[in-house]
Amino acid sequence: xxxxxxxxxxxxxxxxxxxxxxxxxxxxxxxxxxxxxxxxxxxxxxxxxxxxxxxxxxxxxxxxxxxxxxxxxxxxxxxxxxxxxxxxxxxxxxxxxxxxxxxxxxxxxxxxxxxxxxxxxxxxxxxxxxxxxxxxxxxxx
Numbered sequence: 001x002x003x004x005x006x007x008x009x010x011x012x013x014x015x016x017x018x019x020x021x022x023x024x025x026x027x028x029x030x031x032x033x034x035x036x037x038x039x040x041x042x043x044x045x046x047x048x049x050x051x052x053x054x055x056x057x058x059x060x061x062x063x064x065x066x067x068x069x070x071x072x073x074x075x076x077x078x079x080x081x082x083x084x085x086x087x088x089x090x091x092x093x094x095x096x097x098x099x100x101x102x103x104x105x106x107x108x109x110x111x112x113x114x115x116x117x118x119x120x121x122x123x124x125x126x127x128x129x130x131x132x133x134x135x136x137x138x139x140x141x
Contacts, residue, residue, distance in 0.1 A: 001035065001036065001037050002036045002037070003036070003038075003039065003114065003115070003116045003117075003118070004032075004037070004038050004039070004116065004118045004119065004120050004136065005038075005039050005107060005110065005111050005116045005118070005120070005133075006038050006044070006074075006075050007040075007044060007119055007120060007121035007123065008047040008048045008103075008121075008123070009021065009122035010025050010028070010121060010122060011044070011045075011048035011052075011065065012051050013025035013122055014026065014029070015056065015061055015065055016052070021122040024122070025120075025122075028120055029074055038076070038120075039075055039076050039077075039110070039116060040075040040076075040077060041077070041078045041079070041080055041106060041107060041110055042077060042079045042080060043080050043103045043106050043107070044103065044107060045066070045070065048069070049062050049065055049066045049069070050062075052065050078110050078114070080106045080109075080110070083109075083113070084106055084109040084113065085106070087105075087108075087109035087112065088105035088106040088108070088109045089105070091105040091109065091131070092105045095130075095131070100130075100131075107119070108128075108131050108133070111133055116133075117133055117134055118133065118134045118135075118136050119134070119135055121135050121136075
């Protein structure tokens with residue numbers, strides 16, 4: 001079974017019907033049943049919940065997202081460990097010429113540790129390919 005790491009932008013797109021990737025996100029999650037194991041992190045969840053809260057100015061939608069993410073309805077939640085932090089800091093330091101956030105680096109560390117090679121991500125600045133992962137959009141092909 002394929003493993004996919006779900007990034008902040010994908011969670012946000014699910015909640016914002018005006019987001020250009022809204023339908024792609026819906027298509028991914030409705031089409032993945034039985035084909036894909038999804039993972040995300042507590043750091044990504046924090047980013048997504050905060051982004052929904054501030055961009056949509058809607059506390060209820062942000063609270064719903066938080067409950068859904070931590071109930072692991074669509075993805076298994078991976079909590080950033082000390083080992084992940086150690087690797088994330090190595091990545092963050094080594095790739096100082098890139099615009100990776102520290103949260104991005106924790107995602108890379110988790111993906112390395114778990115052997116996840118693909119990520120559902122829509123942010124153009126978050127280029128998994130630069131770190132050797134495949135960035136997928138709404139389709140599984």
